[in-house]
Amino acid sequence: MIEQREAETDSSEDDFQMSRQDLDAINRAIDEADGPGLDALLEPMHAADIADLIEQLTAQRRRQFLSLYSGEIDGDILTEIDESVRDEVIEQLPRDVLADAVREMDSDDVVDLIEDMEEPEQQAILAALDESDRVAVEQSLTYPEYSAGRLMQSEVVTAPEHWTVGEAIDFLRQEDWLPDQFYHVILVDPRRHPVGYVTLGKLLASRRHILLREITEDSFRTISARQDEGDVAHAFNKYHLISAPVVDEHDRLVGVITIDDAMAVLDEEHEEDILRLAGVGDDSSISDSVIETARQRVPWLAANIGTAMISASVISLFESAIAKLVALAVLMPIVASMGGNAGTQTLTVAVRGLATKSLTRANTMRIVRREMLVGVLNGLIFGLIMGAVTYLWFHDLKLSLVIGMAMIVNLFVAALGGILVPLGLVKAGADPALASGTFVTTVTDVVGFFTFLGLASVVLL
Amino acid sequence: MIEQREAETDSSEDDFQMSRQDLDAINRAIDEADGPGLDALLEPMHAADIADLIEQLTAQRRRQFLSLYSGEIDGDILTEIDESVRDEVIEQLPRDVLADAVREMDSDDVVDLIEDMEEPEQQAILAALDESDRVAVEQSLTYPEYSAGRLMQSEVVTAPEHWTVGEAIDFLRQEDWLPDQFYHVILVDPRRHPVGYVTLGKLLASRRHILLREITEDSFRTISARQDEGDVAHAFNKYHLISAPVVDEHDRLVGVITIDDAMAVLDEEHEEDILRLAGVGDDSSISDSVIETARQRVPWLAANIGTAMISASVISLFESAIAKLVALAVLMPIVASMGGNAGTQTLTVAVRGLATKSLTRANTMRIVRREMLVGVLNGLIFGLIMGAVTYLWFHDLKLSLVIGMAMIVNLFVAALGGILVPLGLVKAGADPALASGTFVTTVTDVVGFFTFLGLASVVLL
Numbered sequence: 001m002i003e004q005r006e007a008e009t010d011s012s013e014d015d016f017q018m019s020r021q022d023l024d025a026i027n028r029a030i031d032e033a034d035g036p037g038l039d040a041l042l043e044p045m046h047a048a049d050i051a052d053l054i055e056q057l058t059a060q061r062r063r064q065f066l067s068l069y070s071g072e073i074d075g076d077i078l079t080e081i082d083e084s085v086r087d088e089v090i091e092q093l094p095r096d097v098l099a100d101a102v103r104e105m106d107s108d109d110v111v112d113l114i115e116d117m118e119e120p121e122q123q124a125i126l127a128a129l130d131e132s133d134r135v136a137v138e139q140s141l142t143y144p145e146y147s148a149g150r151l152m153q154s155e156v157v158t159a160p161e162h163w164t165v166g167e168a169i170d171f172l173r174q175e176d177w178l179p180d181q182f183y184h185v186i187l188v189d190p191r192r193h194p195v196g197y198v199t200l201g202k203l204l205a206s207r208r209h210i211l212l213r214e215i216t217e218d219s220f221r222t223i224s225a226r227q228d229e230g231d232v233a234h235a236f237n238k239y240h241l242i243s244a245p246v247v248d249e250h251d252r253l254v255g256v257i258t259i260d261d262a263m264a265v266l267d268e269e270h271e272e273d274i275l276r277l278a279g280v281g282d283d284s285s286i287s288d289s290v291i292e293t294a295r296q297r298v299p300w301l302a303a304n305i306g307t308a309m310i311s312a313s314v315i316s317l318f319e320s321a322i323a324k325l326v327a328l329a330v331l332m333p334i335v336a337s338m339g340g341n342a343g344t345q346t347l348t349v350a351v352r353g354l355a356t357k358s359l360t361r362a363n364t365m366r367i368v369r370r371e372m373l374v375g376v377l378n379g380l381i382f383g384l385i386m387g388a389v390t391y392l393w394f395h396d397l398k399l400s401l402v403i404g405m406a407m408i409v410n411l412f413v414a415a416l417g418g419i420l421v422p423l424g425l426v427k428a429g430a431d432p433a434l435a436s437g438t439f440v441t442t443v444t445d446v447v448g449f450f451t452f453l454g455l456a457s458v459v460l461l
Numbered sequence: 462m463i464e465q466r467e468a469e470t471d472s473s474e475d476d477f478q479m480s481r482q483d484l485d486a487i488n489r490a491i492d493e494a495d496g497p498g499l500d501a502l503l504e505p506m507h508a509a510d511i512a513d514l515i516e517q518l519t520a521q522r523r524r525q526f527l528s529l530y531s532g533e534i535d536g537d538i539l540t541e542i543d544e545s546v547r548d549e550v551i552e553q554l555p556r557d558v559l560a561d562a563v564r565e566m567d568s569d570d571v572v573d574l575i576e577d578m579e580e581p582e583q584q585a586i587l588a589a590l591d592e593s594d595r596v597a598v599e600q601s602l603t604y605p606e607y608s609a610g611r612l613m614q615s616e617v618v619t620a621p622e623h624w625t626v627g628e629a630i631d632f633l634r635q636e637d638w639l640p641d642q643f644y645h646v647i648l649v650d651p652r653r654h655p656v657g658y659v660t661l662g663k664l665l666a667s668r669r670h671i672l673l674r675e676i677t678e679d680s681f682r683t684i685s686a687r688q689d690e691g692d693v694a695h696a697f698n699k700y701h702l703i704s705a706p707v708v709d710e711h712d713r714l715v716g717v718i719t720i721d722d723a724m725a726v727l728d729e730e731h732e733e734d735i736l737r738l739a740g741v742g743d744d745s746s747i748s749d750s751v752i753e754t755a756r757q758r759v760p761w762l763a764a765n766i767g768t769a770m771i772s773a774s775v776i777s778l779f780e781s782a783i784a785k786l787v788a789l790a791v792l793m794p795i796v797a798s799m800g801g802n803a804g805t806q807t808l809t810v811a812v813r814g815l816a817t818k819s820l821t822r823a824n825t826m827r828i829v830r831r832e833m834l835v836g837v838l839n840g841l842i843f844g845l846i847m848g849a850v851t852y853l854w855f856h857d858l859k860l861s862l863v864i865g866m867a868m869i870v871n872l873f874v875a876a877l878g879g880i881l882v883p884l885g886l887v888k889a890g891a892d893p894a895l896a897s898g899t900f901v902t903t904v905t906d907v908v909g910f911f912t913f914l915g916l917a918s919v920v921l922l
Contacts, residue, residue: 200661270731278809329790348739
């Protein structure tokens, strides 16, 4: 299905990647230490593409590149560079270039830049900011990491609720501090509680004497500054928000979150989910070094060697049975592997359902029941198949009965574990994507080996 | 780290889920067939929440619910309902309610609604539309599935490039067909080629005599109507686009895509990736029935039983070795399982890197080299550990040498397979998320069993 899709739509023509020619030219300019040539090549490029380029260079070439180009790094490029290489880049930037870059940035981007820095480095950057920007950034940093308060920008366009369209337009014409991009005017009461919002489209299309409160949007939603950023991204996607006002504990307006930032968070959350499910550190990045990458993967592999040893000790309980009938050793990995796969299927659906909030109070019991029935059904199907295959292979009816039974039990246990383990982890306050995989495959390995070898010992020997 | 995060940010206070009380009240209203009560309960709810509720009911309760509420289903709710239950809902809607709902919808939402319908049903819905809307929808349907042309809406606000701010504002005040939400005015030349865009914020903040072309944004990007929707979503996220003009093969403006639709596509693409990696059909949904769910999972389990049988036949080559030394049967799943896990780690990083386009021409060779070195490094670490553990367990130095060697070989092969298999699948035009998992774990199982048992046969027996 996907092949068809790629063939029909036109993904090659402009896939938002740099052409090989451009890349070769840039590499040549770096090799020849040709600063002006490099500037000319990068001049037409979007900041996000320059940032990508910087991320994709090796550490050594990145240093060469920056020694030629660091004077040109501005706020837009710095904002786009991934955290994993940003510190490296900042270290090589001349102080005045860094200060200029930071002054250009929106407050939310400055927060993102400095929140993981050491105190003295933070202070150095804060010192480069104007008084009002510095206060805004410091205010943001008082909210917990990964909260709406860290994600918001403090540059908000507001108007009193009693204004007319004409008053609002005159006000906007006078102000020169307006954010680069804004889409709504937020109406506030005298105590700065947001009470509604007007889209710029409505403002433009309405006559000057109309009151703002007559053209506010129906659906209005404020976000608490302490709300988790993942929930915020989910709300943007679900309710098609373009921007949303952020309020403090007294319901006073403190900032605004825009959809492009929410979209970036959604993308990061997905990245974390997929990497955690596979047991890769969720701060891993394509630009990490060999040592860093190996280090991130060790904990999961260490956990896996531990659980594999548990499975092995289950097998060792039945050493005498295996010695008598070596076919057991040949067949036992099939039972375990099918359980692991079926468990992973259920688990992934559950983790994804929890992440997208489609697995809710309203349907949890139904989904648990469904997965158990699916486990039984697929257990019957593959128990039959495996029983038949075993009979054809080893001509031993009892052995095929044993493997069929073990398969049914293990696929049922896989379904049960696949849905209950993530639900249990959420109840316990842990991230279901992080730990479910090990739990579930350990269960299916242990149950798989134990039922198959145990039944075989009883029935066959 | 994630526990800390959940504890610090405030995810429970407002997690955008319905409260248990509301849910109970709604269930009671359905049980008592209390139509007016149900209307009153749902009246304050957002269309997206009502759609979620409908998805989460069982098929039977959904019918009961619709018999009470179908008159209230409008375009907003219908747009939000997931494809998996939408047909069911549409069947139960009175014709006039459906016609009203469809007339309210933007052209892109109508396209999404009818693109998978049979011809006669499509025609019935198209007939309910105004002439101009119908033409727009039919135009969209001429573009391939999953293309920008299907995603765009045809309601676009444009202005000639020679207009002033005043002319543009007067024009917007006169028109009454403007889209609900729009953020930019697209400037077009006389042949309707888009040449730039002006944000509504700039339009509002500028004096009336200023020319539009003086206040256009620097970064301007058009999207080809045949572009794959996944690439479009990626471009929105990368370049922080809020809306982007869509052009046909003659570079003429045919529509506009807004970021909320791009965000929804990004979310769907992630869902597909994560489900495909786990071997779950990518059209699976939380509202599917038992039979439907079992059916979706069978192909992958069937593939897995096939590959497990290949591994089993590798083991059967060494039956006599196992019969002589049963410890081999105990230890062999550890070697295979570590390979499978290490392979999955590398594979997931590669698939994710391909999806986010951070694995590019510029760094492919470097990443392949990195993964191979990581494989060797982790192979040495876990080869040593496993050798030591085996010595403590079985007091057999040769056996521990054999398992250590097999572990090193298998973790290296896992790394190699984990990166080369997805790259190869992309080269061959297939989706790397769909098929990599089976390939890679088959390789690591076969290599794991073969090296361990093979070395053991040579060294020990």
